[in-house]
Amino acid sequence: MVPFLIMIIIILVGVVFFQFRVQKGKGENLRYTYEKLQDIVGNQTGEKLLVFTDDKELQKLLVAINQLLEAKQITQADYLKVEMSMRKMLANVSHDLKTPLTVVLGYVEMLHTDHALSEEERRALLTKVQLKTNEVIELIHKFFDLAKLESGDKEIELTRINMNEVCQENILAFYDLLTAKGFSVHIDIPEKPIYALGNTDVLSRVLNNLISNAITYGDDGKTLGMTLRSDEKAVSIDIWDKGKGISESHIDKVFERMYTLEDSRNRLYQGSGLGLTITKRLVEALGGEIHLSSKPYEKTIFTIILKRMQF
Structure with missing residues (x-):
């Protein structure tokens, strides 16, 4: 009987000691987590919390904290x-x-x-x-x-617009200037009407900006084109030229506020750096996208993509 009681006491002592170690380990992990978190936040470092533990609840807490840290770092x-x-x-x-x-x-x-x-x-x-x-x-x-x-103060009313008509009107408005400058003009607009969700005035301003930009920066190539195309979901307009183009290192930056290419500050290419930024914001206000691809002296294309609408 006595040996049995002694065995039970030993087991209980072992359990208590194990729980004590577990609780002590939890306390150490929590203390380390708190101190490390203070260091990360206080010093604005890009670190994450790394704690090796089998505690499932603590693991969940660490995942949540790291997600918050990542969101904070992105915001910063x-x-x-x-x-x-x-x-x-x-x-x-x-x-x-x-x-x-x-x-x-x-x-x-x-x-x-x-x-x-x-x-x-x-x-x-x-x-x-x-x-x-x-x-x-x-x-x-x-x-x-x-x-x-x-x-967001500028409200833009979106309706169904005839893309063929808008494209034709805007490219023809520049036709005399283009021919006077010796440009070869290529217009590819289908006869069948194509409709998109947009705003005629806003889209005309976008096209005017892009055509003017192509005339100014594509002057070396003496070629300018407009292509209207569509699929089941989207309508796309390509404004392209064969001028000096934009190098790959600059493509991702041309829509940034006040960004200008090095030579855009000289007398020939004077620019404020706001034109393409405004163009991008206007396209986004229409619920669309604008993209740029360029191979200098081969083809530089600005593509506007809008939501297609049925007849």
């Missing part, structure tokens, strides 16, 4: 990216406003101080002042347009 990275983009945008807006305004002030000073100017020279200077002032006004309009689009 997005915030830093936006902050850097805003700083660059403000710097570029300041540059783009300062340059024409400085020129305007120079012209005005000449008009005030140079009394030897002829009437013809004065008219020429006033014309230049007007052109530079219009540049500033256009930039300000683009800036506020982008602000409205990104804030």
